[in-house]
Amino acid sequence: MKTRGVAALTLAAVFFGATMAYAPAAHAEEVSPKAKGIIGGALLGAELVTVTEALVGVRSPTAFGVGAGLGAVAGGFAGFGVEQANSGSASVIMLAGGIAMIIPALVVTLNATSFQGDPNAKEDRAPTNLPPADPGAAGGSAVTGPAPAAPAPAGGGAAPTTTPAPAAKAPAPAPAVSLLSLSASAVRVGVPVPEAHNVFSAQDRRQLGMAQVTELRLPVVNVTF
Secondary structure (H helix, E strand, O other): OHHHHHHHHHHHHHHHHHHHHHHHHHHHOOOOOOOHHHHHHHHHHHHHHHHHHHHHOOOOHHHHHHHHHHHHHHHHHHHHHHHHOOOHHHHHHHHHHHHHOHHHHHHHHHHHHOOOOOOOOOOOOOOOOOOOOOOOOOOOOOOOOOOOOOOOOOOOOOOOOOOOOOOOOOOOOOOOOOOEEEOOOOEEEOOOOOEEEEOOOHHHHHHHOOOOOEEEEOOOEEEOO
């Protein structure tokens, strides 16, 4: 029993000694400040400048860009100085603060550079000296009234009126030859001819600002009732 007790005590002493020998080495390990101070300082410098510009009322995106660049350079030099002082904890704090301030700085910058209406702008007023609009009358429009009527000819006689001849109806275009044509009296099979057409008219291109596109049409089935 005494031998077992001495062995247990010896093992406990060895374990305790090894633990105490390892503890100083673990506590002596420090966080390396390499690059952390420079990056954190650059972020904090840029964010400090942009937030300050937003608070004082700067609206120009160019001013924000130049200010952020200069602030990042100055902050990077400051972070380099902190690294040279062998302060690992300070470099880590600067990096964490710079990362934490990225979103608030972006929100403030975007809010400051967004479109702001001119507070001194005045609403346009329509002219008041135009004749009343009469779009239902001949020659009238939604803005100006109809043109004045021509004076009656001298002598009191009524001007002769002529009735325009009805316009002749244009003949219906012949249907394109399709692969299969069905009608009430016949069923025809033909050889369709492909046709190239422009997708947009000239007016559509002017209004929509789109490039012209050509489509190929091939009649397949034509049904006439």
